Amino acid sequence: MPRKKQKSGPPPRPHRPSGAAKSGPAPASQAKSKGPKTDSAPAGAVKEGSQKKQSVQANQRPIVPFLRGDRILLVGEGDFSFARSLAKQYKCRKLYATCYDSQETLFAKYPQTEQHIKEILDSSKPKSKSKSADAEEDKTSESNAPATSSTSATQKPSPKVLFSVDARKLGTPAGGGKDIRTGFPRKEPKIPAWKLHQQSQAQAQGKSTPAAPPPSGPWDVICFNFPHVGGLSTDVNRQVRANQELLVAFFKACVPLLSTAPPPVDEDDAWEEDSEDESDSDSDTNEDGDGENDAQTSGKATRIGPGQILVSLFEGEPYTLWNIKDLARHAGLQVVTSFKFPWAEYEGYSHARTLGEVEGKDGGRGGWRGEDRLARMYVFEVKQEESKGRKKKRAREGGSDSE
Numbered sequence: 306m307p308r309k310k311q312k313s314g315p316p317p318r319p320h321r322p323s324g325a326a327k328s329g330p331a332p333a334s335q336a337k338s339k340g341p342k343t344d345s346a347p348a349g350a351v352k353e354g355s356q357k358k359q360s361v362q363a364n365q366r367p368i369v370p371f372l373r374g375d376r377i378l379l380v381g382e383g384d385f386s387f388a389r390s391l392a393k394q395y396k397c398r399k400l401y402a403t404c405y406d407s408q409e410t411l412f413a414k415y416p417q418t419e420q421h422i423k424e425i426l427d428s429s430k431p432k433s434k435s436k437s438a439d440a441e442e443d444k445t446s447e448s449n450a451p452a453t454s455s456t457s458a459t460q461k462p463s464p465k466v467l468f469s470v471d472a473r474k475l476g477t478p479a480g481g482g483k484d485i486r487t488g489f490p491r492k493e494p495k496i497p498a499w500k501l502h503q504q505s506q507a508q509a510q511g512k513s514t515p516a517a518p519p520p521s522g523p524w525d526v527i528c529f530n531f532p533h534v535g536g537l538s539t540d541v542n543r544q545v546r547a548n549q550e551l552l553v554a555f556f557k558a559c560v561p562l563l564s565t566a567p568p569p570v571d572e573d574d575a576w577e578e579d580s581e582d583e584s585d586s587d588s589d590t591n592e593d594g595d596g597e598n599d600a601q602t603s604g605k606a607t608r609i610g611p612g613q614i615l616v617s618l619f620e621g622e623p624y625t626l627w628n629i630k631d632l633a634r635h636a637g638l639q640v641v642t643s644f645k646f647p648w649a650e651y652e653g654y655s656h657a658r659t660l661g662e663v664e665g666k667d668g669g670r671g672g673w674r675g676e677d678r679l680a681r682m683y684v685f686e687v688k689q690e691e692s693k694g695r696k697k698k699r700a701r702e703g704g705s706d707s708e
Contacts, residue, residue, distance in 0.1 A: 367647030370615060370684065371397060372608055375525040376489045376564070380472045380555070381405060381532055383657025384415035385422055390651040392428040392464045399462045399489040400425075403470035403481060411468065415657055422466050429463035462489050472529060473554035475562060488523025491564065492607065522562040525608050528615040529555060531656060531680070545626045552629060556614065556636035560687055563612030614638065614685040617646050619678050629683060638685040646680035 371377060371391060376399040379388050388402035402425060404411055411418055467481050474480035532555070534547045614633075618624045630640050648654065656676055 367650045368644045368682075369395070369647065369650050370613070370682070371395060371526060373397060374492065374607055375399065376491070376523060377401070378475075378485065378488070378524045378527045378562070379403060380470065380475070380527065380529045382530075384418045384655070385425060385466070386417075386654045386657070387530055387651060388464070388466075389421045389425050389428075390654050392425045394652045396428070398429050398464065400464040401467060401481075401484070401488065402464065403467040403485075405471060406468065408468045425464050425466060429461065472532070473551060473558060475527075475555075475558040480558065485562065486523065488562075491521060491523075491567075521565040521567075522612060523564070524562050525564050525612050526615060527559050527562065527612070528617075530617040531619065532616065541623055541626075545623055549627055549632055552616070552627065552632050553636055556633055556638055556685070559614050560637060563614070563687060564608075566611045567607075567609065611686050613641065615682055616685070617680055617682045619680045621679075633683075633685045634688075637688055639688040641684040641686050643681050643683045646682045648676045648680075 373396055375397065377391065377397055379391075379400070379402045382388055382402050382404045385402055385404070388400065391397040392400055392402075406414065465484070467484060469479075470481040470485070471477075471479045476482070476486045532548065532551055534544075534551050536544075537547050538544055616629060618627070618629060633640060654676070
């Protein structure tokens with residue numbers, strides 16, 4: 306009998322599990338593979354690799370890039386629901402939340418704002434146990450009024466709210482003025498007296514001493530969520546240019562306000578406000594139970610790197626036309642990373658549209674909801690100057706920025 310002819314053609318591709326065919330951009334903690342795809346690997350290896358990739362993605366935790374001790378400036382807030390989440394959920398005390406509109410305009414746009422601001426300002430107040438305890442505290446505060454005013458500088462930091470702050474002019478009278486230029490004091494290591502004595506002796510003998518750290522700005526994080534100039538024009542190109550100009554001016558205004566990386570600390574040095582931070586964390590844990598929310602951020606650690614600018618944008622056009630990375634580079638910044646914006650990690654946060662609340666047919670919130678759309682948060686730092694030798698090496702290697 307004649308043998309059956311086998312059909313010629315490429316071998317069947319291995320089945321790929323659903324959800325692993327296309328993966329979203331990897332977060333900062335993962336390396337990003339950019340090599341070409343090949344079908345030369347055995348079917349079992351491909352299947353096993355895709356399953357591992359799927360399990361890793363399932364176990365990835367959302368990124369919340371705020372530390373409890375960060376000095377945070379929020380720009381362009383809408384109804385202050387994002388600031389409320391940082392203050393109440395993540396207990397960020399060194400927080401300035403600002404908006405472009407005046408107080409009167411803001412409350413007219415977003416009726417819920419007044420309640421959100423009240424919760425922000427009350428977030429750092431300790432919970433009272435009873436009315437009698439409150440009465441005793443009031444009497445004590447009245448009797449110690451002069452002492453309280455004289456020691457106001459040593460009081461614990463608490464969140465603040467500012468209106469009519471232009472993100473393009475931060476630190477100027479139109480951009481928050483002195484409040485934005487000053488911010489919160491930096492937590493600095495306390496140098497022991499004997500080490501200061503050694504340094505003074507070395508200076509007297511003409512020996513070299515450690516160089517003074519560069520001047521540092523007042524903010525560890527400056528965050529602008531979903532910047533937009535509003536509907537200035539129906540022409541897409543004009544809208545894109547207007548939003549690009551907004552971002553470039555914002556970036557340039559941020560640079561002198563960002564903190565520099567703190568100097569390295571010796572084991573002999575002690576951190577200021579350590580006892581204050583411990584008591585603050587203890588009270589927070591007692592109020593909220595076991596303090597599980599702390600695990601959602603990097604926790605109570607001290608920032609060891611330079612200050613960062615965070616900008617959140619929706620994915621897709623017209624936002625991709627803004628070319629935010631190129632705009633940042635022109636302002637002297639570099640892209641550190643970008644990641645999916647974790648809407649669910651900010652309790653009670655809802656995107657506020659620039660034009661204000663849109664009422665729906667049922668009397669509730671109408672129009673499209675930002676929290677239903679995919680978005681990304683971009684992280685920028687001030688670009689450090691490279692030596693000539695390193696620049697030549699990068700030019701030879703063809704170095705490029707990556708997310």
